[in-house]
Amino acid sequence: MSALPPYASPLQRTWHYTFRLICGLIFFFLIFPIMVILPLSFNAENFFTFTKAMLALDPAGYSFKHYYDFFTNPDWQQALTNSVMIAPVATLLATSFGTLAAIGLSQSHVPYKPAIMAVLISPMIVPLIISAAGMYFFYSRIGLQGTYWGVVLAHAALGTPFVIITVTATLVGFDRSLVRASASLGANSVTTFFKVQMPLIIPGVVSGALFAFITSFDEVVVVLFLGSASQKTLPWQMFTGLREQISPTILAVASLMVAISIVLLTVLEMLRRRSERLRGLSPG
């Protein structure tokens, strides 16, 4: 499929290009909705579609007013602040607990391993609405509902499976004799962990942390139920903005979030290349 042989029949030739066209359309379907909001976010009008002035590339048709609104509107700023306060703490909790557990799970003798794994992975599998419902009932009983820590703990729990999975994947390629070598040279286990093990598994830890961060930064269902008005996060504000009154500021926020995901994707790609280089494979 990759290359058309010189002896291909006209039918094969037609199919070859038709197939590529179909795939092109699917890629267009994947990327177009994300890309279309970037120009629309500079709309000078409060419309969700291209105005005549925009299509004519008239500078008067474009403006930064939606961005201006995002950066000056206290509702949006409060939401941004909350997201920035919640996500890093949840990430820190998820990453530290998750990394330790992944190292524990990678040992050769772990009793009840399948059961433990099932429990630790469950926050990723259970539908969010069920997690949100359960947490709402339970956290109300213990007085965590509507508090900052309630949201942080919930988000940390949702983020841990991603840390476990990414760190476990890195540990599969980890040579355990390095730990023994370090110990035989007199290093205690803490030194071994920070000087030998950690630098080698750091790509997995960082990408797990990124996943945990994006989980919290992007999460809306749990925070809707578990948070009170003072824990309103960016996705929450977007959700209410979309459901109640469609405010065009959403397009500016969405564009900024696309920019964030492009940065994240780049970081992950660099990590992937680094770890492939370390393992002696050439980056693709």
Place this chain on the structure above:
Amino acid sequence: MSDIPAGQVLLTTQDGRPLKAALATALRREKLRALALIAPLLIFVLITFIAPIGDMLFRSVENNIVPETLPRTVVALEEWDPATGQAPGEAVYAAFYEDMLIAVEQKTHTRLGSRLNYEEGGISSLFRKSGRRVDDMDPAVPFKEQFIEVDDDWGTVETWRVIKQFSSDYTAGYFLNAFDAERTAEGVELKPENERIYLYLFGRTLYLSSVITVSCLLLGYPVAYLLSALPLRSSNLLMILVLLPFWTSLLVRTSAWKVLLQQQGVINDFLVWIGVVDNLNRLVMINNQTGTIIAMTHILLPFMILPLYSVMKTISPSYVRAAKSLGANDWTAFWRVYFPQSVPGIGAGAVLVFILSIGYYITPELVGGTSGIFISNRIAYHISSSLNWGLAAALGTLLLVAVMVLFIVYDRIVGIDNVKLG
């Protein structure tokens, strides 16, 4: 050391302990160390996640409101049998009067009324009305007459049957409701056709999820095939087009579809401009099932492409070449040789997309209107608007069971250890 056969030497460590015992100790220490590393997270997840889920499961059968609010009435009602067709005797009414006096003082009778109202419409107002009058009742006159004077419903078998039915600590009532069933005098029966909503909603959730899974498969298969066939350099470049949506916020993608699909939105404007659609008859593509299917297919498509790609990457092209050299045409070589090898990828992707989609809440809520919502939206409604938490918990439990069953299937096909991200 008499159990050692003659001629065999017992291996010991330097300090004289049998080697076997020393090994066992070392092994135990290693196990403990592994568990000690896992324990913080395990405890954390058990408290912050598993306990809430357990609490929800419990709430779906828990029913202590009647026995807590009306303890004496519950005891007095034990001897009454609704099958007689007669309202209970004076003893029950006297006990009820005492319970109500306390309940009205603590203002718990309205809570009880709204709880029983889920089972029998009108009880809520009956309790509120009686609560206002109970203080003025005269202990010298039989309570039965006084209650019936407040409202005729206190003299009917039906009212007391509902109270008796819900006087135990646990109930299957919420689950019956979730199945659109109810307990009648003849036993458990399905509700009248026009009152059934949950079976229908479960059916729609499954139906829409299947449609979304199939469309993801149809769109994902060619793309995954192309990615796996191209040389690494160009496939990595195209992979970005799959990973960028994967990493983009769910709300960003949902808002993008909301913008695109609106009647005054980009797609309709474009169709009007090229003349396919008349300006006055713009397509309705949002706030209905079409909106849900399009937006969720877009959101879940990367979850189909990535597992498919990882399986297709392992299929050696030499099998297809061999088939062709033996005379198969392109289609036969694909269908008889390539496709069967890609089936594990289809299984993994389809189950994953299906699991994710039956639990979706945000996207159907925003683009689904009334005809495109899922069971999750109903659960959310019962938690935040109707406050029928028991029913929300029962519906949630059923959804959870469905996901668990699917997950076991997924585990058989892929194995949770093989889950890959990005």
